[in-house]
Amino acid sequence: MANLSTLINSGVSRRKFLSGVGASAGAVAALGVAGCGGGSSSTPTSPSAPSAAVTDADILNFALNLEYLEASYYLYAATGSGLDASDTTAGSASTNTGVGTVIPGDAAAVPGLTAAQQQILNEIAYEEQAHVRFLRSALGPAAVPMPDIDLSFFGPLAVAAMITTAATGTGSFNPFSSFDYFLVGAFIFEDVGVTAYSGAAPLISAAGVAAGYLTAAAGILAVEAYHAGYVRTSLTGRAIAAGSASAYPYLGAANLVEDLRATLTVGDSAAPSTTGSVETLLTLPTSLTTPSSIVAASAANAVGFSRTVNQVLHVVYGSSTVGASGGGFFPKGINSPLATTTA
C-alpha cells in the first residue's frame, strides 16, 4: 500500500499533481478558529486567495461538492443520467462560475435489477438529489456550481484498492454492471459521507448553530448513516445467503475499499477520530452466536468516526499527497477555498 498514491496518480484516470501550492498550516489554524465560533459570515471566500477564516457557507459548500458527487453516482445508477442541469448551476454570488461536467466512464442504469432493488436505487438517488437541492437552497446566492466529476475513477480506485488489476475494460471494476457491484460502489461513498459530516459539524459557528445549520448537518449525517447502514446490511446479508466469502467476493472487495480509505486518511493526527482508525471492516457471521459488523464505529466505545475536511479530500482525490488540489473523483478539485489538502 506504500505505493498507493503513485498507483492512483499514474492510473488512467485524469489526475492532478499540485506542486508547491502551499500546504499551509494557516488553513488548519483557521479551521480551529472557526471551531471556536468565529467566521459566521455567509459570504464565501475567494478560492484564489488563502482563506482567512472558514465560513459556514464554506462548510455547507464543502458538503454540497460531496453531494454533487454522490447524487451523480446514484442518479446514473438508477436512471442512466445525472443531475438535472438546473441543479448544478452557480449561485449569483459564487466566485466559482463555471459549471462542471461529469466524465461518465461506465456510468449507466444498473441492469438486471429486481423491482425491489430498483426502488432502493431510486430512494438513495432521490435522497442525495434532495440534499443537493436543500444545500443549494440554504446557500442561495453563495452556492457553488457542480465541479468536474470523474465517474471513470472507480476503475483506478479499484486497482489501488487491489480489488482487480485492470483499470479499464475487461476485468475492471464497474459499479454500474450489477446490483452487487453497485453496492460496492455505494460503499465507497457512504461511510465517507458520514465521517465528513461528523467532522464538519463542530466547525459550524455559533451563529450558524442558531440559524439551524448544525441541526441540518446532523440531520444529513443521520441520513448518510441510514444509507451506509443499508449498504453494509445488504452486503452482509447477501454474503450470509451466499454462504462463504469466496462465494460472495463483494464483501471482500468492500473491505479492500476500507483499507484504501484508511490509508488515504492522512494528516490531522489530532482529528476527532481516535486511535488512528477510521474504518470498521465487514465480517461474515457464520452462526447464530457471532456478531455482524454493520456499524462503522470505534471498537472501544461504539462512537462513529469523524474525518476532517483535509482527510475527506485525500479520500475523494484518491491521493495522500499534501498540497493536492484535485484528482480522483474531482479531477479539477472541489469548488471551495478548502480544495487543497493541507496535511
Added chain:
Amino acid sequence: MATQETQLLDEIIATSRRKMLSLGVSSLAGFAVGASALQAKAATAAYTDADILNFALNLEYLEANFYYLAAFGTTINTANAASTAAGAPLITLSGTVGTSGTVSGGSQVPFTTIPVASYAIETAVEEGKHVQLLLTALGSSAVAQPAINLGTSFQTLATAAQIPGGASFSPYASDETFLVGAYVFEDVGVTAYHGAASLLTVPANLVTAAGILAVEAYHAGLIRTTINYLDPTGATIGGYTNLISKLRASLSQAGLLGVTPSAFDSNPDDFGLATFSVSLGGDASTTSTRITDADATNVVAFARNTTQVLNIVTGGGAVNGTTAVSPALGVFFPAGMNAGPNGFK
C-alpha cells in the same frame, strides 16, 4: 386492552388530529423547523451538558437492556455465557443520581436466522458500549438506571399502534417480532440525539454525540433494511412499521405542546417503510422505498426535543393537553426517567 396508557394514547391522537384541523401546514424546511423546535426547549431552563447526556443515558439504559435481553437473555449488569462470548460489556451500575429501579420483562429470542441473530448481538454490544461511555463521561453526575419495563410495555404500544394481535405482541417471540421491537427504538434514538446535538455546549461533547447519532442511524438503517428484505410488500412486519411510525408521530406532535405544530397527517415526523413516489433528475415520477426516516422534501432526518422523546417512550406520559407533565411516567419508564435538578424527565 384498555389500560390507562392506551386511553391516554387515544386521547393524544384525537387531540393531535383536532389540532391539525385548526392549524395551517407549517413548512418542514429543515433549518427553520430544527431551530424553532430546539429554541422552544432552550427557553425553558438552565440545563447543562450533563443534563443532556443523562437524558441520553436513560435512553441507552432502555435500548441496551432490550438488546441484551433479546440477544443474551440477561440484563446489562449481569453477565452470562452468551454475553461474555460476544464481548458485551458488563455494566457496573455506578450512576447514583435519582432513584434506581429494576428491569422487568424480556427474554432471549429463539433466533433462527443468522442475519437477524448476528445483528442483535452486534447492536447489544454497541448499545452496551454507549451506556459505558456515558457512565464514564458523567462520573458522579451519572443518573441511576431507572425502573424499565421491557415486557408489558410492548403490548401497550402495539395495541395503541393497532398492530394485529397487539395485546399479546412480544418482541422476544421470533426473528420477525424482534425486528419490530427494535424498530420501536432506533429511529427514536436518531431523533433524540439529533435534537440534543445543538443543545450541547462543549465541542467535544458535540463530536461524541454526532458519532453516537451516526451509530443509531446505522442501527436504524440496518433494522429497516432487514424488515424491508423480509417483507417487501408490507403485508406483515413491514406494514407494522407504518403503524408504529404513525403512533410515534402522534406522540411526538403532542410533545410539541403547540409551539411549532405541523399538521400530523400531511406532515408527520416519522415514516414507516411504505413506498413513495419520487422524481429523479428531469424524469417523471417513479417508485421508491423508504429505508431512510426523514422529511420527504429535504431528506434531513427529523429532530425531536426532550418532551417529544419523553412522550414517545412513556406512551403519552409527558403531556396533558398543552401542558408538559414532569416526571413523565408510563410504558417503558413506569417510574419515569432519572435526572438532575435541571434535567429532563
